[in-house]
Amino acid sequence: GGAIGAFLELTSQAQVFLVTEHLPRPPRPINLTIDYLRQGHAKDLYARAEITKMGRRMCSVRAEAWQDERSKPVTTLMAHFMVSGD
Template identity: 50%
Template sequence: MTDLLDTLPYARFLGLQSRLTGDDLIVVMPFADHLVGNPMLPALHGGSTAALLEMTAVAQVALRYPRLQLPRPINVTVAYLRSGRPVDVQARARINKAGRRVAHVLAEAWQGDESQPIASLTAHFLLDEEDNL
């Protein structure tokens, strides 16, 4: 999955790193000053948090279905549950349901305590095979 994230320019900008723990893919966004959206708090920018969640979901689908092209988002909804502190963020996604053409994916991001997510994502992705291009 590191190879996949390395091919995405915005993932490189965010410094995303991935690791597999069993079947679970965890994506980490290390804290960097350019990720701060509100310097008064300071709090992470919502766009970087949303991008982390979406790329985690894409990576999870790509890991589960390696013969498919990169999954394309149909719709993405992000819920911001609390301010992201200026520390590393971790995210995990799970495929809730996948059919022949569409996958429904849920993802959560947290800092420190996984039971206290800072944001969650619900998305549908189009699943296309490589030779359907």
């Protein structure tokens, strides 16, 4: 479970970093909520993150990971990231 949670956190951070311009440092997590919905198996895992709200100082992100079918997520994540140094 921890590896999948870390994978979703990194996917979310990468998405925030890709859509923001000139961040002085990588986005820092403020809080994470991870829901484990199904058992993960020893096979390929895919993930997608979507920014639900982008502010000047923080960003809200939703992400999900799946294996065989995207419509059956294994794990979901809701997170807030600090995107400014203020």
